[in-house]
Amino acid sequence: MLLTAGGGGLADFWRDVSYGNFDNRGTRIGGWYRMPQTTAQYSALGRWPKVDACLAAAQAPGPDALVVPSGAIRYVVTFPSVDMFGWAGGAFLPWDVDVGGIAHEGGHGIGLDHSFSNDPNYRNADWAQIGEYDDPWDAMSWANSFIASTPFGAAPSGLVAHHLDRMGWLPRSRIRVHGSDGAAETVYTLAPINQPGLPGALLVRIPYDPGDLFRYYTIELRTRTGWSAGIPGDAVLIHEVKRGMEGGSPAGPQIVWLQRDLSRADKAPTRELNANGVEISVLSVSSTQATVRVRSQIAQRCLQGFVWREARPEDHVCVTGAERSDTRTENQLGPSRRAGGGPFGPDTCLIGFVWREAYPGDHVCVPLPSRTRAAQSNSAAASRANPARMVFGPNTCRPGFVWREADDYDWICVPPATRTDTSNENSLAASRRQPGGGAFGPNTCRPGFVWREAYPGDVVCVPGPSRTRASADNATASSRLAID
Amino acid sequence: MATAQILLVIAVAAMQPGPARPEPKPRIARISEEVALQRLRVAGVTDVRIVRRDSASVVLEGRVEGRRLLMRMDGTTGKVVSANDPARVIVPTGRPMGATVVLPQPIERDRIADPVLMREATRSPR
Numbered sequence: 001m002l003l004t005a006g007g008g009g010l011a012d013f014w015r016d017v018s019y020g021n022f023d024n025r026g027t028r029i030g031g032w033y034r035m036p037q038t039t040a041q042y043s044a045l046g047r048w049p050k051v052d053a054c055l056a057a058a059q060a061p062g063p064d065a066l067v068v069p070s071g072a073i074r075y076v077v078t079f080p081s082v083d084m085f086g087w088a089g090g091a092f093l094p095w096d097v098d099v100g101g102i103a104h105e106g107g108h109g110i111g112l113d114h115s116f117s118n119d120p121n122y123r124n125a126d127w128a129q130i131g132e133y134d135d136p137w138d139a140m141s142w143a144n145s146f147i148a149s150t151p152f153g154a155a156p157s158g159l160v161a162h163h164l165d166r167m168g169w170l171p172r173s174r175i176r177v178h179g180s181d182g183a184a185e186t187v188y189t190l191a192p193i194n195q196p197g198l199p200g201a202l203l204v205r206i207p208y209d210p211g212d213l214f215r216y217y218t219i220e221l222r223t224r225t226g227w228s229a230g231i232p233g234d235a236v237l238i239h240e241v242k243r244g245m246e247g248g249s250p251a252g253p254q255i256v257w258l259q260r261d262l263s264r265a266d267k268a269p270t271r272e273l274n275a276n277g278v279e280i281s282v283l284s285v286s287s288t289q290a291t292v293r294v295r296s297q298i299a300q301r302c303l304q305g306f307v308w309r310e311a312r313p314e315d316h317v318c319v320t321g322a323e324r325s326d327t328r329t330e331n332q333l334g335p336s337r338r339a340g341g342g343p344f345g346p347d348t349c350l351i352g353f354v355w356r357e358a359y360p361g362d363h364v365c366v367p368l369p370s371r372t373r374a375a376q377s378n379s380a381a382a383s384r385a386n387p388a389r390m391v392f393g394p395n396t397c398r399p400g401f402v403w404r405e406a407d408d409y410d411w412i413c414v415p416p417a418t419r420t421d422t423s424n425e426n427s428l429a430a431s432r433r434q435p436g437g438g439a440f441g442p443n444t445c446r447p448g449f450v451w452r453e454a455y456p457g458d459v460v461c462v463p464g465p466s467r468t469r470a471s472a473d474n475a476t477a478s479s480r481l482a483i484d
Numbered sequence: 485m486a487t488a489q490i491l492l493v494i495a496v497a498a499m500q501p502g503p504a505r506p507e508p509k510p511r512i513a514r515i516s517e518e519v520a521l522q523r524l525r526v527a528g529v530t531d532v533r534i535v536r537r538d539s540a541s542v543v544l545e546g547r548v549e550g551r552r553l554l555m556r557m558d559g560t561t562g563k564v565v566s567a568n569d570p571a572r573v574i575v576p577t578g579r580p581m582g583a584t585v586v587l588p589q590p591i592e593r594d595r596i597a598d599p600v601l602m603r604e605a606t607r608s609p610r
Contacts, residue, residue, distance in 0.1 A: 084511060143561070153581070173602055
């Protein structure tokens with residue numbers, strides 16, 4: 001169930017939903033180990049003591065002692081059943097767990113959080129927050145997830161697109177950010193997230209808050225096939241993705257919230273959304289694609305720290321708050337700075353003042369430095385506008401780092417020089433392979449080169465230090481992300 | 485006196501290191517009525533309706549092998565037994581439920597990233 005691909009179990013679930021990016025091969029199993037405690041004694045332990053006692057038993061000297069590699073994900077399985085929980089790095093499971101249970105707890109093990117809905121009246125259990133576990137399309141709402149039947153029991157129908165995005169399993173080229181091209185309205189064709197070989201976007205991020213670039217809506221399509229064959233119907237899912245608040249500021253990881261139509265008795269996923277300056281309308285849904293119209297003004301908004309200048313009502317050049325304030329004052333003082341006619345007509349300025357020229361025909365009289373500043377702001381306008389250009393999702397790098405982009409799925413953050421090197425290595429790949437292949441097949445490297453292994457299956461031939469660097473960059477990946 | 489046994493699985497799949505001692509997540513969810521109905525349909529039970537639910541289980545009625553049956557579904561494991569004969573398991577856990585899922589064919593990850601797939605993905609009104 002855990003390890004063998006092709007049997008319809010956990011390995012297949014992860015392989016399919018991750019598009020081959022999650023690979024169970026190499027997993028090691030130790031045990032069974034007999035615990036020194038009775039079942040009652042063991043059950044009475046707290047959760048971390050349960051884990052620690054298990055690890056101690058597994059690592060105790062003896063022929064079956066298990067060495068637990070640093071950084072490995074650990075699944076602890078007990079007989080009889082004692083408890084079930086997960087943490088970032090592992091999961092604690094009963095012996096008779098089904099695929100869904102281990103996928104959910106294993107999802108925590110790789111860093112995923114529970115999914116929620118926007119229903120303010122939904123509380124799944126007394127241990128749940130409002131809306132928590134109310135996304136049946138997502139394994140991270142298990143056991144409240146729609147299921148597929150497998151030889152090993154029920155499995156989830158999949159993961160929602162934001163969770164794939166968070167894990168870096170979506171190819172960069174299949175994601176769109178609404179407004180990043182400057183358009184206010186776009187009709188998107190979506191491919192089913194569970195049929196990624198079909199044409200269309202797999203995920204669209206729709207940002208709306210210039211003050212929080214990690215807050216946006218997402219749209220995705222799920223169809224009734226494969227692991228999702230049992231879902232009620234083909235559906236476009238709209239989610240809101242946002243972080244929690246700490247001390248009045250967004251903090252922590254992004255959490256995904258399914259947007260239900262709360263006016264319907266069945267609270268089905270909404271097909272229309274009009275909130276936060278965003279309009280989303282599902283136009284069509286089929287078993288192979290969906291079309292969705294999105295409108296928002298995010299492309300016209302300013303980056304955080306800037307506001308519209310409003311030298312006239314339609315002046316949306318982004319400036320500092322101080323410049324806008326000065327501009328308003330200039331507009332008020334403008335008439336008093338006119339000479340009452342002169343060589344430049346009725347708008348001729350008094351000596352010491354010039355036309356501002358913030359826009360063509362702007363004859364407000366200002367001191368020369370104000371005109372200079374307006375011209376500079378006009379030149380900088382593009383760089384200060386459209387926050388959608390800066391929305392890079394859950395794998396946004398901290399300042400000073402960029403994505404390595406060894407391939408379209410490579411979201412590892414590295415210094416810019418490393419990305420340049422990586423691009424060069426890709427360009428040189430063919431010239432560094434052994435002509436005609438060799439001991440390692442057609443991708444055998446020439447002497448002096450080795451496979452880079454930046455990601456599973458990366459057989460680009462590079463000098464040895466490049467492979468070492470790629471491995472080190474992978475190991476430090478999470479510390480270089482902008483958010484948890 | 486029974487003693488507990490454990491199995492330790494060390495998965496080497498790539499992961500992002502977390503904090504040194506992250507808090508365990510609480511536990512799994514309870515099955516909602518919406519999902520309970522879907523689970524039974526997948527298991528081949530037809531004409532299903534919810535009779536009632538409590539904190540630990542959902543009571544449903546449906547047609548099993550042509551006969552109407554009152555069933556009780558465990559609220560977290562999804563195991564379904566006859567409400568009047570709890571020893572009769574209608575839907576087990578850890579084993580197939582009705583028709584086994586048809587597994588999708590794995591798609592080459594490079595194929596998914598083909599830019600050709602995005603040619604018609606966006607359209608802006610003129």
